[in-house]
Amino acid sequence: MPRLVDHERRRAELGEVAVRIILREGLAGVTVRGVAAEAGWSTGSLRHYFGNQHELQAYAVQVATDTLRRRVLPRVQRTRTQGSVVERIATIAEEMLPLDAERREEYVLWSAIVEWERRHPPEGGSVSWGDQRALYRQCVAVLCGYESIREPDQATRPHPDARVELWAALLHTFVDGLASQIVNTPGEVSAETAARLLRSLLEAVPRVRPDR
Amino acid sequence: MPRLVDHERRRAELGEVAVRIILREGLAGVTVRGVAAEAGWSTGSLRHYFGNQHELQAYAVQVATDTLRRRVLPRVQRTRTQGSVVERIATIAEEMLPLDAERREEYVLWSAIVEWERRHPPEGGSVSWGDQRALYRQCVAVLCGYESIREPDQATRPHPDARVELWAALLHTFVDGLASQIVNTPGEVSAETAARLLRSLLEAVPRVRPDR
DNA sequence: ATCGTAATAACACGGCCGTGTCAGTTAAAG
DNA sequence: CTTTAACTGACACGGCCGTGTTATTACGAT
Numbered sequence: 001m002p003r004l005v006d007h008e009r010r011r012a013e014l015g016e017v018a019v020r021i022i023l024r025e026g027l028a029g030v031t032v033r034g035v036a037a038e039a040g041w042s043t044g045s046l047r048h049y050f051g052n053q054h055e056l057q058a059y060a061v062q063v064a065t066d067t068l069r070r071r072v073l074p075r076v077q078r079t080r081t082q083g084s085v086v087e088r089i090a091t092i093a094e095e096m097l098p099l100d101a102e103r104r105e106e107y108v109l110w111s112a113i114v115e116w117e118r119r120h121p122p123e124g125g126s127v128s129w130g131d132q133r134a135l136y137r138q139c140v141a142v143l144c145g146y147e148s149i150r151e152p153d154q155a156t157r158p159h160p161d162a163r164v165e166l167w168a169a170l171l172h173t174f175v176d177g178l179a180s181q182i183v184n185t186p187g188e189v190s191a192e193t194a195a196r197l198l199r200s201l202l203e204a205v206p207r208v209r210p211d212r
Numbered sequence: 213m214p215r216l217v218d219h220e221r222r223r224a225e226l227g228e229v230a231v232r233i234i235l236r237e238g239l240a241g242v243t244v245r246g247v248a249a250e251a252g253w254s255t256g257s258l259r260h261y262f263g264n265q266h267e268l269q270a271y272a273v274q275v276a277t278d279t280l281r282r283r284v285l286p287r288v289q290r291t292r293t294q295g296s297v298v299e300r301i302a303t304i305a306e307e308m309l310p311l312d313a314e315r316r317e318e319y320v321l322w323s324a325i326v327e328w329e330r331r332h333p334p335e336g337g338s339v340s341w342g343d344q345r346a347l348y349r350q351c352v353a354v355l356c357g358y359e360s361i362r363e364p365d366q367a368t369r370p371h372p373d374a375r376v377e378l379w380a381a382l383l384h385t386f387v388d389g390l391a392s393q394i395v396n397t398p399g400e401v402s403a404e405t406a407a408r409l410l411r412s413l414l415e416a417v418p419r420v421r422p423d424r
Numbered sequence: 425a426t427c428g429t430a431a432t433a434a435c436a437c438g439g440c441c442g443t444g445t446c447a448g449t450t451a452a453a454g
Numbered sequence: 455c456t457t458t459a460a461c462t463g464a465c466a467c468g469g470c471c472g473t474g475t476t477a478t479t480a481c482g483a484t
Contacts, residue, residue: 004482005431028240032472042433043473053472114396121399129400166412173401173409174382177389184326187333188341189385197385200378204416215451215460244442254463255443265442 010049011059014039018060019067023105027112030057061116064109065128071106072096076135086202089139093198096132096175098182099191107179130156136175137168145208167205174201222261223271226251230272231279235317239324242269273328276321277340283318284308288347298414301351305410308344308387310394311403319391342368348387349380357420379417386413 017039021029032053036046050056072095080091098107110128117126134155141147141164158165178198181189189197229251233241244265248258262268284307292303310319322340329338346367353359353376371377390410393401401409 031470033470044434044475045432047473048431118396125399126397129397166409169405169409170386170413170416173389173393174386175389176392177385177387180388180392181385184330185338185341187337193381197378197381201382204382215449217461243440245440256445256464257462259443260461 007049012063014046014049014056015059015063018056019063019109022060022064022112023108026108027057027061027115030060032056057116058120061113064113068106068109068113068128085143086199089143089202090195090199092135092139093171093175093202094195096135097179097191097194097198099194104183107183133168133172136172137164140164140167140171140205143167143202143205143207161208163206163208171201171205174198219261224275226258226261226268227271227275230268231275231321234272234276234324235320238320239269239273239327242272244268269328270332273325276325280318280321280325280340297355298411301355301414302407302411304347304351305383305387305414306407308347309391309406309410311406316395319395345380345384348384349376352376352379352383352417355379355414355417355419373420375418375420383413383417386410 014035018030018035021034021038030053032043032046032050035056036043039046046056050059075095076092080088082088083091095103098104113128137159138155141159141161144161144164144167146159146161146164159168175198178189178194182191182194226247230242230247233246233250242265244255244258244262247268248255251258258268262271287307288304292300294300295303307315310316325340349371350367353371353373356373356376356379358371358373358376371380387410390401390406394403394406
């Protein structure tokens with residue numbers, strides 16, 4: 001019969017282009033015509049793979065999510081083994097801050113995902129949010145003097161110590177604020193200032209057992 | 213000669229319409245045609261008062277700034293006199309959080325201003341940022357056990373106690389993060405949760421003198 | 425080699441946008 | 455009342471957008 005095209009492969013290809021546009025112009029820049037042009041196709045052709053703009057943007061957000069997972073998780077898991085506890089945890093938390101060009105790119109992707117989820121709330125709650133909270137929970141647990149490594153699926157659930165749970169939330173919120181200040185008022189909050197503030201907050205986390 | 217129109221008054225009138233549009237559709241919704249239509253004039257007429265869209269949006273941002281000053285400052289200054297120190301300070305800080313419809317409106321205006329300043333960085337640094345920092349500085353000073361009221365121009369300058377300065381920055385960042393989480397992930401961070409987290413952070417501020 | 429359908433691309437329609445032009449209107453100064 | 459410049463609004467141009475329609479192409483099964 002007619003020639004067959006690997007739809008999933010084409011969508012992935014177009015998704016990559018869309019992510020590139022998100023980085024350059026934000027989610028609103030992902031238009032049917034724009035993506036088609038940058039990918040080198042006509043809009044009529046693109047619309048065989050995405051019925052409308054909504055589908056295109058939804059797919060782009062999905063690609064962005066996968067990209068972040070692939071980029072950020074390995075960096076977080078490759079934990080630093082030297083330095084004080086605060087220093088090691090700070091290094092992990094800094095992976096969520098737009099301190100350099102690469103992480104600034106990632107922050108733009110985060111923002112696009114958040115913008116999308118705000119306008120199209122996922123029924124089961126944001127997955128990325130749960131992941132982040134689990135990360136901070138684990139950071140605070142270590143900082144408090146608890147076991148340094150818990151099973152991943154354990155970190156997804158609340159920590160038995162309410163103080164850990166509380167400070168995980170505080171840290172999560174603080175890092176979010178720090179990230180937004182870095183991009184929105186770079187003249188007021190530099191990368192160095194942010195790094196310093198982060199460590200100061202980590203110092204304030206109450207310890208169950210003395211520093212290790 | 214020809215009839216005369218109070219230009220400043222017209223601009224203010226159009227600015228109000230523009231702010232209404234910012235609340236409804238964001239800064240990008242402030243278009244020459246849109247504002248003219250909502251104000252009941254033609255675009256050609258509007259453009260006697262604003263040469264182009266840039267001028268119109270810049271003016272709208274200015275009006276938004278003035279509106280916020282007029283709305284938020286009085287609420288902050290009418291400080292609560294009952295309850296613990298933490299409770300009183302929390303009430304002040306909560307004025308910066310989008311906890312109800314009114315303050316959610318104000319948050320949208322803040323966001324529009326920040327967006328504008330990010331794309332058109334003011335040379336002298338953001339005025340609104342300095343104002344906010346001064347507020348948190350004063351809050352933390354009281355919380356630490358310092359004098360409850362300093363001269364306004366004193367609050368603009370750094371506090372002599374470095375710890376006050378540090379925790380003012382931490383609190384500022386935290387409240388920013390809390391605000392963004394409330395609007396971006398309302399399903400994860402409710403108004404109640406935010407209020408609770410805020411108080412928890414305030415409890416963690418180190419005291420110079422015992423609670424008063 | 426032929427056929428039929430997926431794939432492709434060109435085009436049109438309607439919408440919103442910023443901006444420039446220009447003739448008509450208004451009202452204050454003379 | 456006449457003059458005159460500010461004011462007004464209608465219109466056009468070009469651009470970008472989403473989307474629907476339609477003709478053409480390409481290719482695998484027959």
